[in-house]
Amino acid sequence: MSGAALDRQGLRRFAPTLGLICLLALLAWLIPLSALYPRVEAWLQDGSQQLLARTQxxxxxxxxxxxxxxxxxxxxxxxxxxxxxxxxxxxxxxxxxxxxxxxxxxxxxxxxxxxxxxxxxxxxxxxxxxxxxxxxxxxxxxxxxxxxxxxxxxxxxxxxxxxxxxxxxxxxxxxxxxxxxxxxxxxxxxxxxxxxxxxxxxxxxxxxxxxxxxxxxxxxxxxxxxxxxxxxxxxxxxxxxxxxxxxxxxxxxxxxxxxxxxxxxxxxxxxxxxxxxxxxxxxxxxxxxxxxxxxxxxxxxxxxxxxxxxxxxxxxxxxxxxxxxxxxxKGIYLSPPRPALDLALVLLGMVPALMMPGAGGVRRSGLRPVSILLVLVLVITIILGLHLILLAWQQASGLGVPLALALGGGVLASVLAQRARAQAVSTAALTQAEAARAQLVQQQETVALVSHELKSPLATIDFTLQNLERVGSLPPNVVARHQKIRRASRRLLAMIDDNLTQDRLRQRGLSVGEQAFDLLDLIADVVRAAERSLIEVDHGDVAAVSVRGDREMLGVAFTNLVGNAIKYSPDDTPIHVDVALDRERVRVRVRDCGCGIAVGDQARIFEPYYRAQGTRQPGAGLGLALVRQIVTLHDGEIAVESAPGAGTTFSVSLPWRDMGVADVRE
Structure with a gap:
């Protein structure tokens, strides 16, 4: 780099400091012109002299x-x-x-x-x-x-x-x-x-x-x-x-x-x-x-x-x-102020202001406000000490301008340093958040890729297990192992489906006006696909409810709710699915007679990978998180009502006003 370039770089670096010094010099000239200054200066001088006054x-x-x-x-x-x-x-x-x-x-x-x-x-x-x-x-x-x-x-x-x-x-x-x-x-x-x-x-x-x-x-x-x-x-x-x-x-x-x-x-x-x-x-x-x-x-x-x-x-x-x-x-009198001494005190009073972020070589993130305040106290102490020493030598010196510059500059530097540090912390937090988000996206993409690659082999394994189940006269020990393997394969397939659904939501997002469909028809498809005969659907006099959204995604949500109800309920107990309408929303309630959910777990069951304490059923803890995400993207709400031993009811509320027509059977 040439010398001229270095000079320009140095000038740009110290330009804020030079500008600040010029501003402080202007203030040092303007402060004594204020109407209040003579009284403040006189009060400071009187206090200083009274502090050092001697008995004569x-x-x-x-x-x-x-x-x-x-x-x-x-x-x-x-x-x-x-x-x-x-x-x-x-x-x-x-x-x-x-x-x-x-x-x-x-x-x-x-x-x-x-x-x-x-x-x-x-x-x-x-x-x-x-x-x-x-x-x-x-x-x-x-x-x-x-x-x-x-x-x-x-x-x-x-x-x-x-x-x-x-x-x-x-x-x-x-x-x-x-x-x-x-x-x-x-x-x-x-x-x-x-x-x-x-x-x-x-x-x-x-x-x-x-x-x-x-x-x-x-x-x-x-x-x-x-x-x-x-x-x-x-x-x-x-x-x-x-x-x-x-x-x-x-x-x-x-x-x-x-x-x-x-x-x-x-x-x-x-x-x-x-x-x-x-x-x-x-x-x-x-x-x-x-x-x-x-x-x-x-x-x-x-x-x-x-x-x-x-x-x-x-x-x-x-x-x-x-x-x-x-x-x-006796030679006891006060000599008039000397310009050189007053200038030295004024320059000392400028020190706290030079600690502003970006000035005097201070990094833009600034010093800690506590450090600036400590320097301010030190500068004021030095100014007062020098003033009292000069006064003891019977030499007058100006005190108002140095103290005003020190106090004003110190407070302003402290406030700006606090803002600079807050901005630095905010920037660092945003940077960390972006890095964490990028890492999370990379992890999600990796999981989605692995899930996609594993789904076909697992589907083949599950299809083969289904064919073996149709073959009769299998030895009892083989039947038990067969069922165990099939449960494990279905669990893996469910986890893979959840991960792929999450990846789809992340990449594609959701357009609420994507398509109109009958919500009752969707619920009927979910119930038919469930491996449980004791599922009772009650929609009263409502023949059809037309809503707009992603039918497949909502199908995933209700499939998870019905699947959870089946998973955590005894085989001989029914599952209730109720549909009700009001003026603005359609409400779907999925109710089971299972073991229930503790009050302390109800606030966290919608968090990804969270599983309630004491849960023995297999699962990854992603289903309810997906349900809430899908319902939320449809401007809906989901709530849970449960108590240990009293079953669980999940309520899904979706808007239907101006989104479809509800036909009521005459």
Missing amino acids: QFDDVLVVEIDEDSLAELLPYLGTWPYRRDIYAVLLDFLGEMQARTVFFDVLFLDARPGDAEFRAALARNRNAVLAASALRRPVAGKSDVDVLAALAWQPADAGRAQNLPATDWVSVALPSPLLDGAKSLPRIGLISLDHDADGVLRRIPLLHRTRGQYLPSAVLAAMYPGEQAPALALEEGRLRVGHATWDVDADGAIGLIYPANTHSVLTLPLATLVKAALGLPGHELDPTLFRDKAVFIGSTALFADRVNTPRGVMNGVHVLAIAYASLS
Whole structure:
């Protein structure tokens, strides 16, 4: 065979596999486009993270909670909320004295209020403060503050590649303008805007925001870099560099959050406790170590505070920011998925589908469904194991597409394998049946040939025995042997006739409309040919019954029935043959007074070569099988009624409607 022919043969062999791989690749592309997929993927990711979540205690972060109890407790000192801005100046100076590393105010100072001047002065004295700003999807009414925005922005190290930095884009930003206007040195700001997933759950937090071409840090990132000098931004090998630190971020400049297993992972302090200590109230002093070198997040946890849906439940926004800051400072975050790793998991998910019959070198009869299911379980286990290993290494990976391909392909492969095996079993059974049928036909032909060859010699032997019987004065011992030989020869002739009849039925079949004949005349011929004088025929007033069929075959059937009645009845008992008509059928009953047939044998006496237990009469067990076959071919029915010691009655029912005319004697 030439090389080109081998190549074509190999191509034809693997064409189904290549087509299946292309189909699976198309499905892998279409599955994420479905409306349900994001929720399923999010559910899988949340479950995986919860399985590997660790208990954390972030001691470098302190959350000062503006809660209901604090508002009520401070009412005599500060009045109602919102407070004058000079109280924040007092808190900022106090925290500066306590050597706090960063102080982030998770409060939007958008409108001018009393005490703004004092707060601006405190911000100028304490360069570790960070103010909150809010990013918006719509333009802000009023002045644009372009110059202020440019002064607050963090600049890329390479100005020519500024637009290539990964960031979350916004239309505008709501700035704390009352604290920025007139300030000699602008304080650091951090955006508190978060980008929730489609189901409203926060799983990622942006590090970098972009508006009007300017880059602004998130609250988390700004709190990590207190001071006057903003760090430079750069993109190095897909990683965002901020100063001397780098992070793996996605196209929106966001990182995946890894929430701790415990609810209370950061230190908390009520606002009332901090205010009383800052105001110097006696008995309310605080240990400086509570604040030293810590990032202090001041935000509301009261009823009017913002709530954030997370995979761990609903949390206050200030707690989410504090946990994100602490996690990021320790390098605990989830890197975005890598295409190569996701592709490897997708290819692994295709393995069960490649076990379909005819694909991947699998034979067309297919594997056992149990084997496919075991492989499916193994593949899913490997996918989940690799996903959890990557997650333990803080590497995100897609899970929905590989699992969908594995489950769908495995179930489909199992169903097709079951069908292929069923077809294979059916084909094998048909092949075996055809082989058995061919063997049976060959055996039948052999038996028919032998029977045909034996019939003439046996007929000659029987004719000679009949002539000897007519000779008188035979010795008694010769007479006994003569009778024994003749009985044996007649038995052999009967067996040969049965085999030849079967062969005739097999080769010729039966045409029901072959000829019309009188059934009563046929029965009379059968009775006359029988070697028994005590046979009573009763057909009532019916003079003739014309039926259509094969007269010779029906003659064989009734001859067998009458012959069986003679064989199994005492010589001095009569045989009754009754003929009756109804509107559609003629019924012939052959009744004897013999030994009867046991109930357990009656269901099998029509099977070929079956003989009832205890039968002593000679025979091959073919007669009744032939009778049923002949009657059935004439659209008739045969039944037996018998009991041990009570005789046997065989009933044959044949259709005669539209097949002849019954003459009733007047």
